[in-house]
Amino acid sequence: MPAPKTPVTLPDYQVERIGSQIKEGETIKSARPHALTDAIFNYCPGCTHGIVNRLVAEVIDELGIEGKTVGIAPVGCSVMAYDFFNCDMIEAAHGRAPAVATGVKRVHPDNVVFAYQGDGDLASIGTAETVHAATRGEKITVIFINNAIYGMTGGQMAPTSLPNQVTQTSPYGRDVATVGYPVRIAELLSTLDGVAYVERVTCDSTAHIMAAKRALKKAFQNQIDGVGYSLVEVVATCPTNWGMSPHDAFEWLRENMLPYYPLGVYKDVVADGYANAAEAALARAKDCPIAQKGKEA
């Protein structure tokens, strides 16, 4: 691929990085966000991790928060995220990213802390950490990649695998009569009082990618503004473990994933007219005297 070109006014860091490739009069249309390192993604063709990693980095750049951002990488295909992001990064144990993020955020409340997690990590082994960080209203941003399968370990059934979906550990298809139903995280978390914002997005088209970026930006902005816990669920692809071409994987996503995991905003306390999650929680419990104690303070 030829070197990308952008409008000539480049921030210093981009001049440092690619300045030597720019000839006078040339323009660059798309440069690598500063919040990404020069490391090459190790994601498979057609995998949406790369897109979302980049969107997160663009948002960090645009909000100018790289210097105070600390990211938590999970166990799963995005385990190497600590190599990809230019901000400080911590590698967490499987499922524990929200607890690790809690520790960081409590020590440095002014830092921007995000956890980047897949479905096995967030919705299976880390369910307790996920639910409790959310209900505590930790002022963190969680990016949840839901591709309905365990990618890194080679395609096992995930908590979000669809009914009848064939995986390595559901070779006859996910039998809901014996293993139950997929966990719908956006819906589940939207019931918790500590949550400020939950939106489900996808990355199957330019329009959806732009919408995903807006959601991610809002989830980070909420944290900066102290609004409360924010989570963006990204309905994602795993062509390799779905056994499909990238093209077919996106078709399958549109055909099967999106009807089961409808896109949209599941909770947004600001849009509902509240300043933050705490205010919304207080309003919801308006008939509970003990919950209203100290309201005037």
Next chain:
Amino acid sequence: MAENNQGAERVLMKGNEVLAEAAMRAGCRFFFGYPITPQTELAAYMAKKLPLCGGTFLQAESEVAAINMVYGAAAAGARVMTSSSSPGVSLKGEGVSYMAGADVPGVIVNVERGGPGLGGIQPSQSDYFQATRALGHGDFYMPVLAPSTVQEMADLIYLAFDLADEYRTPAMILADGMIGQMMEPVTLPPARDPETLPKKPWATTGTRMEREHNVVNSLYLSPNKLEDTNFERFERYAQIKETQQRQELLLCDDAEIVVVAFGASSRIARTAVREARAKGIKAGLLRPITLWPFPTKAVDQVIANGAKQFLSVELNMGQMVEDVRLAANGRAEVSFYGRTGGVLPTPEEVLAQIEKLANGEASGVLPRPVDCPSSNERGE
């Protein structure tokens, strides 16, 4: 009650509360834990006091979450701790392994109770193996300090934070329900000036766009890199073994029979040793303060002084005795006496064992080492 941010002071306090107060004086401002008997006073004290000095107490949803919050806070550069008791400490094993693997300092308190399983809630030392061998998967150790008095609860947790920071490792206080629950006079250490705490340039505090990004991580997909990392860590372990062995020796200058005991059991053994001396038996007490590193140099010393026999006295079925045997390495006989399940031996029981050894008889034989009635015979 003792207040934080003060100089040294003498007070009467409960062991568990002293752990909390001394930790705060050592500069700990973050506590993450989950309720379990018999360490609850520690968490309750933290819940009450930490917010008053600008700290954070957070009751986590589980022990697993608590230790991972510790990992996060430690990665962010804070002095941080968690506390639990045996069954809860098992759950912390995962996080402790990650802390060791990522070279992240933090303090873990185990106020032990009887096991295995849910076990009981009475004092025990049955987590010696877990603490000194592997509190989690992988190649690692951590400093393990064993207080035997309420004073040592203060002194050793203060030390634990320093060791953790100096060697970038988790460190453990291995106490037991007896030391945790009892009250004794204690001189509390002065509060550390936060400015004197070690700097942590490796911490994930945000780059401020002034440095390369820091990564706190225990994953190495290259076997050679992982091996290098482990080699480097074991060099630090070698330094710890060389410089940090701690113990108390009582009447060991001419002792022929040396009782080895730590924590609660050492208090009982101390009485038995004195009684043995009164009977003319050349007995002494070697009390390990560091369980890891085990005080092997002290074992060498008492053997050089003429020790012929060691008697390891523990509140378990025989765990530290293996370290005594390794340290003695065939140069002296090693016997064991222990009670378990939360039962404490009497000084007379221990004295009887010392007398047996002095008379050339074999010490106790497991599994029921003395003529003690079973719970059935007691009518329980």
